Amino acid sequence: MGNEEHDIDWDELFGSDNDEEEEKNDIKINIESWSCIPGLLLARAAISHQDQMTLLQAIADHRYFHDNADQAMCFGALPAHFSWLETWVKTKYPELFPQDIVNRTPLFDQAIINLYHKGKGIKSHIDLLRFDDGILVVSLLSSCVMIMQKEDHKVPLLLRPGDVLTLSGEARYEWEHGIEEQMRDYIDGEWIERGTRVSITLRKLLTTS
Template identity: 55%
Template sequence: MSHNIDWEDLFGSDDEDEAVEQDENTKQIITFDAIPGLKLIKQALSHQEQMSLTHALIDRNYFTGNANQAMLFGELPNFIKWIEPWIVENYPDLFGQDILNRQPLFDQAILNMYKKGEGITSHVDLLRFEDGILIISLMSSCIMTMRPARKDATSYHAENTDDNNKYDILLCPGDVLALSQEARYDWEHGIPSQLVDEMDGQKIERGTRISVTLRRLKHGEEIQSTTATTSKRSVHDAQADS
């Protein structure tokens, strides 16, 4: 399947990005008082980093045919592996030291491509994964909704429909979102299926979006290095993530 992508339309030109890249290592970490452990870095990845990562995902044919998801287990490929030292060096407050000091920081990745308007069911990650989840958003913006998880929920597919205590997080291309502590265990996260998001009175039309989610399996859950692709995005069947 051929992907005809206008890279300059997605990422802008190199000239436009020069001023931004000068401050790429000084981005502030945004925290959320109501959700301990939820941290957001706006435009954490530079223009070049976004484009290189997106190129790598497309060029390796993870999303050919009907496939919209790939899962990587074990030692991660170099085009993803660089993210670990980058986080430790530039954002030492993103996770607790118990997470940052583990080796490797991540050994499992989920790569998702969302067509315009697609989303993912609200869920809590399986307990087979350790604390500390990193989500990288590429190509298009979307709203991620956080809701308190049902205390009696025992499956990956939690789906709390209560909107009285929800928080919408706008994820833009290049943004990095970290979930640990309460944000990882006590809150669901999901993306509503809709063509247009609204944030602070502003309407934001969605396009094709790619996400890279990094996690680490708990001891005893090790899986031999492997890659799997699927056309499913059911949190029950494919363990999909944002």
Template identity: 45%
Template sequence: MYEELPDEELFGPGDFSDSGELEVDNIMNEAESHENDAQLTPDPLISSNSEPQKTVFPSIPGLFLYKNLLTQEQQNKLVDAIINEGYFERPESNQAMCFGTLPPFIMRVVDIIENIPSIFPDEIKHRKPLFDQSIINVYKPGDGINSHVDLDRFEDGIVIISLLSACAMKFIPAYLINKELGYSDTSTATNPNEVIPVILRPGDVLAMSGPARYDWAHGIEATKIDIIGDERIVRKVRVSITLRKMKEIQVLNQCADN
């Protein structure tokens, strides 16, 4: 099911900065530039006996970054499928939501994620379904999203898939910005003012659970260039897919409303 909702229905009020207009041609042009550099490789699922290389963040338990988890061919297929669905044909559209049984092109990625042995604790990893809600966002250069903790209507265990362009996502202790929303006031950060940047590149998959999901807020600065250490990232059009699972009571309420 596809649904467009106001931004405040997704993360809380005022999260997106400078959403602006976007034409689907921009996505297609960006995808074509990546496809020209693609190396055609098989599209296997990850073996359940293997653990892809991951980056851990000692200050943020439960935050794992799987670099280049998706091959270039897999990324191209995802972008092609998003374009073919027509989510962003209207210039003003920059976000699409799916509930329940997710589209086949997203389920292909879910299959990959389910086969990563330690991406989530067992109680999350073995739930059925692993995800039943997705958000597809398109970011123009300069777009950002304010720091936030995903709403409590969603269960623990969230994944972000990054496509087309790199950017820096910043994590800060959640209580600094949204203590009034009822999330934990206790951060696992040793420094309460700590800011941890995470560079997301095309094909990367970021997983959040436990403290990473509840005690830390994440956001993307509204800028066209990210400076992280000695690295300078010039943003292009970026697509992200966020995967979550709604709490059972939310599913029941939604069915009743329908």
């Protein structure tokens, strides 16, 4: 694949720093749940526009996607530009996980950063069992539809920029999640055009004795 397909205009993607419509950090976010998928929570517009831009700037500054890479990983003590999300969960939104997960230290010690060019997706899967319960996904830049699947039961989730998805218990261990490869998604009677999307997934490796 040629370099022209992977060049990213970060300035265009970031948008303006002069956006006067920033949400205040003290505004309570809307957390959605699904009775058919215990352990699945979706916090709508949970990350402010400014914090989204800060995350994207850190990803660009640290060159996570250099040499046409579409994925990068961090292990161990997470860098500050990601680790603040642990404090964010523990102090502001502990309801995103069961209490035993929220109380563990560290909450996360592995990050995977994925770049999805327009139309790209990820095969339906359950995260490897080498990772503990409690997974957090931050969605940035573009909207897309993620499909939760268990046997023949499929539940579509619309992920918008700034949304935070958490998986624990049954949602983490018994349901697959994936994103189909297509240029746009249809959900709730609406077509959603895809653009470049970035996701940050935080997990914790199981400790070995």
